[in-house]
Amino acid sequence: MITDFEALIRLLSQDSVEFILVGGIAAAAHGAARSTRDLDVVYRRSPENIARLVKALSCHAPYLRGAPPGLPFRFDRETVLRGLNFTLITDLGELDLLGEIVGGGNYEELLPYTVEVEIFGWTCRTIGLKRLIEVKRAAGRPKDLEAIAELEALLEERLKGRT
């Protein structure tokens, strides 16, 4: 299934969910040319925001990605409050809801390092390019090496464009 990034971003935005785009889609927003399959967001873990998040996704069959079918998984406020990071499949595609990320922390910690972007008629927050590089470096995953190189090249290109 192909993730409908536009529909997911619209869905979260129209229900006023507080989230920050991170991961591959944040890299793409900054200009990275590589593909990504899922939408990664860091969400604010306030009870009000969790309620908005649950409401937004409840009609889109959220389920644990890769888990066998039929598990007694319910995506409700209690589940989100008890958990932290959820890798979900929905009828709009793959969505990773992250309470915090390695090297970046939670929503509040990440917020000062975000930039506002206009997407699909909504103003969304995405992690800043430099912070994204730092986060990917902190994660230390071998599979990220090429992506980090691309992001650093992007940063250089942007700096060149400004000077």
Next chain:
Amino acid sequence: MHETTAKPKPPSEIEDPPLPADPVIEAYKKDVDRTLLRQSLKMTVEERILSVQKLNQFIEELQRATRAK
């Protein structure tokens, strides 16, 4: 859209100290196609995201076609 609790920092890649160079990443950087990046930087954020989505659709169609053979 968001109620912000902290004042976001403006994008300040120029003012901030540069990231320390990592020799492994520097080695990978040689293979980055900068033409693609420059092309992407001319697009809006929305266009960049839609372009990823189109690429995913193309990959899916290609995989489907390969499986059908």
